[in-house]
Amino acid sequence: xxxxxxxxxxxxILTGGSRGIGLSIxxxxxxxxxxxLIIGSNNENLIxxxxxxxxxxxxxxxxxxxxxxxxxxxxxxxxLGGLDVLVNNAGITKxxxxxxxxLDEWQKVININLTSTFLMSKFAxxxxxxxxxxxxx
Numbered sequence: 001x002x003x004x005x006x007x008x009x010x011x012x013i014l015t016g017g018s019r020g021i022g023l024s025i026x027x028x029x030x031x032x033x034x035x036x037l038i039i040g041s042n043n044e045n046l047i048x049x050x051x052x053x054x055x056x057x058x059x060x061x062x063x064x065x066x067x068x069x070x071x072x073x074x075x076x077x078x079x080l081g082g083l084d085v086l087v088n089n090a091g092i093t094k095x096x097x098x099x100x101x102x103l104d105e106w107q108k109v110i111n112i113n114l115t116s117t118f119l120m121s122k123f124a125x126x127x128x129x130x131x132x133x134x135x136x137x
Contacts, residue, residue: 007032011080013073014038015063015120016090018045025089026053037076039063039090063090063116064108073123086124086136088117 012029016022017038029036030053037057040046046058057079061072077083091113094105121136128134 007034007085010034010084011082012036012085012087013076013080013083013120013124014087014089015116016040017087018042018049018058022089023049025087026056029087030056034085035080037080039072039076063120064111066111066115066119069116069119070123073120077123077127082131083124083127084134086120086134088120088136090116 007029010032012034014022014026014029014036015038017026017036018040019042022038022040026036026038026049035055036053037059038046038049039059039061040049041060041062043060046060050056050058057076059072059076059079061068063069092109094101094109096105124134124136128136
């Protein structure tokens with residue numbers, strides 16, 4: 001069985017799926033016949049991705065807002081009708097020397113790159129354990 005067959009009709013949440021590497025991941029998943037919901041913080045990019053891939057679902061969420069992640073995850077799960085795969089792709093960089101980086105910049109990187117990945121995975125694992133299936137990448 002190849003990857004296309006393995007991902008056909010799988011319900012997938014993809015964070016950071018509206019540009020860059022995420023858009024390339026979206027393209028591959030879409031070509032495999034997956035049912036995809038992408039999460040992003042730029043509404044224009046989300047709408048452009050949905051125009052290119054009309055069957056995807058979109059969710060506007062800034063992953064640094066930790067209080068809204070659980071609510072948004074539950075909404076995404078419901079809209080997809082379940083979850084087979086979570087792709088934690090969202091991330092930011094604040095390239096700077098340590099002595100020039102502010103604590104606020106550091107915290108934004110940690111919140112999006114680590115904390116949101118942890119929280120999304122935590123919520124996904126609960127659903128996947130209940131269904132005795134799933135994969136987080």
